[in-house]
Amino acid sequence: MSLLVVRGLTRHFAGLTALRDVSFEVAQGSITALIGPNGAGKTTCFNVIAGALLPSAGTVTFDGADVTRLPPERTCRLGIARTFQIVRPLAGLSVLDNVTVAALVREPTVAAARAQALSVLTRVGLEPKADALASGLTLPERKLLELAKALATGPRLLMLDEVMAGLRPAESMQIVAAVRELNAGGITVLLIEHVMRVVMAIAKTIVVLHHGEKIAEGGPDAIAADPRVIECYLGNLGRKK
Numbered sequence: 001m002s003l004l005v006v007r008g009l010t011r012h013f014a015g016l017t018a019l020r021d022v023s024f025e026v027a028q029g030s031i032t033a034l035i036g037p038n039g040a041g042k043t044t045c046f047n048v049i050a051g052a053l054l055p056s057a058g059t060v061t062f063d064g065a066d067v068t069r070l071p072p073e074r075t076c077r078l079g080i081a082r083t084f085q086i087v088r089p090l091a092g093l094s095v096l097d098n099v100t101v102a103a104l105v106r107e108p109t110v111a112a113a114r115a116q117a118l119s120v121l122t123r124v125g126l127e128p129k130a131d132a133l134a135s136g137l138t139l140p141e142r143k144l145l146e147l148a149k150a151l152a153t154g155p156r157l158l159m160l161d162e163v164m165a166g167l168r169p170a171e172s173m174q175i176v177a178a179v180r181e182l183n184a185g186g187i188t189v190l191l192i193e194h195v196m197r198v199v200m201a202i203a204k205t206i207v208v209l210h211h212g213e214k215i216a217e218g219g220p221d222a223i224a225a226d227p228r229v230i231e232c233y234l235g236n237l238g239r240k241k
């Protein structure tokens with residue numbers, strides 16, 4: 001069964017088409033990856049799914065309900081959570097307070113939100129930093145905080161936008177382990193990621209965008225061998241290294 005169904009999504013910005021007739025589904029319980037070169041439309045796709053942007057055309061269906069025109073606070077309450085490519089914690093607040101604010105989306109009281117926040121921080125391994133100011137965190141810690149904030153809202157679908165970008169392999173493995181564990185616990189994951197080693201290892205299905213269009217979709221082996229994907233994306237990734 002599909003938890004998320006995206007149909008014919010198109011989004012124009014002034015003279016630019018960031019998404020053109022993009023359709024895909026995210027199976028309940030799966031880890032699905034959205035990949036493609038910079039500017040392919042991946043973050044725009046997340047923004048439309050989460051309700052931060054309205055599409056120019058197309059629909060987003062979550063657990064059978066049309067959520068296309070719902071704002072982010074409504075999609076979040078329904079169980080869609082996302083992290084931001086550019087991490088932006090409330091720098092003057094502690095780590096715990098940042099996550100507590102996110103937990104208030106679902107929890108009725110500050111005390112309950114705080115308890116939920118502490119439990120989430122423990123789950124992602126950031127509990128030792130609970131009282132530290134968000135502004136003082138290292139990049140890997142900020143990424144974990146971003147993950148914790150998304151989790152604190154109690155999502156059924158967790159959308160991760162380049163949470164491994166800029167991390168060393170050992171640091172990204174900590175996030176990979178956390179994502180696997182969350183998925184094993186029943187959270188469906190849709191992730192945008194450039195680190196192919198990670199994508200190939202954890203994604204069951206990969207959707208490839210290029211210039212706003214879906215150019216391929218399939219399992220890791222099929223995608224790694226797809227001539228069009230190699231030409232548009234994977235070949236270039238290899239050359240850059």
Ligand SMILES: Nc1ncnc2c1ncn2[C@@H]1O[C@H](COP(=O)(O)OP(=O)(O)O)[C@@H](O)[C@H]1O
Binds near residue numbers: 018038039040041
């Ligand atoms: N708010 C916006 N206003 C204008 N253009 C945008 C906006 N957001 C994204 N774009 C453009 O849409 C295209 C896709 O961007 P984006 O979705 O961020 O790509 P990706 O995440 O795949 O790198 C890019 O050309 C980008 O400059």
Ligand SMILES: [Mg+2]
Binds near residue numbers: 042043044085
């Ligand atoms: Mg992006």
